[in-house]
Amino acid sequence: MRDRAGGGGGGRLGAVAAAGGDGGGGTARHAGGTAKPRETGGAVMGATLLSLLVIFAGLSLVSFGGGNTILPEMQRQVVDVHHWLSAQQFGALFALSQAAPGPNMLVGPLIGWQVAGFAGLAVVTVAKFGPSSILTGLALHLWERQRHRPWRASVQRGLVPLTTGMVMASAAIIATGAATTVTLCAISAAATVAALTGRLHPLVILGAGALAGVTLGAG
Secondary structure: OOOOOOOOHHHHHHHHHHHHOOOOOOEEEOOOOOEEEOOOHHHHHHHHHHHHHHHHHHHHOOOOOOHHHHHHHHHHHHHHHOOOOOHHHHHHHHHHHHHOOOOOOOHHHHHHHHHHHHHHHHHHHHHHHHHHHHHHHHHHHHHHHOOOOHHHHHHHHHHHHHHHHHHHHHHHHHHHHHOOOHHHHHHHHHHHHHHHHOOOOHHHHHHHHHHHHHHHOOO
16 A cells, blocks of 8 residues: 555655755755755645545535446546555455445545545545535425426436446446456456346355455455
């Protein structure tokens, strides 16, 4: 796993101090003698927490059709933009969140914990569930007031294929990051078939997949 945000700050701070020859003072000096405030681990952590807050609050407000619909953008931000996690790590945290009891979007807080410890977990939890909960409460009140309007049924019919497509995109992204070998692709295919039949509990499928991976040396 990557170091948590700010975790590698000690090495950078030591390098700055050594280069400036400051001997532990409050600033590092350039060749021209100009003082420059030293980057602190607290500043790095603060910037990371702010990024987590902005990203997950925005995702919270567009999670139509359930949390899984925002997985593509979440993966893009966490893996491709900020490089906090690899695609494989993102997929592993998603699988862990699905196996745990509770909301199906526990992957958000898990990402926050992995990136910035308990502070990251707290920030992401509030950012992910707070805005959407408030918006849902307000929207539900207005939606019920319009229940006899003919356009309401049309909107509902249009949202169903939209959210279905977003969920399918989420599945494709998770599968691309997780199924990196022939064995893993076979496990993914078997799990898909088992889930579509609807005869096995999801925990059974998760457990069987994990056991197959260990037994067959899928990693």
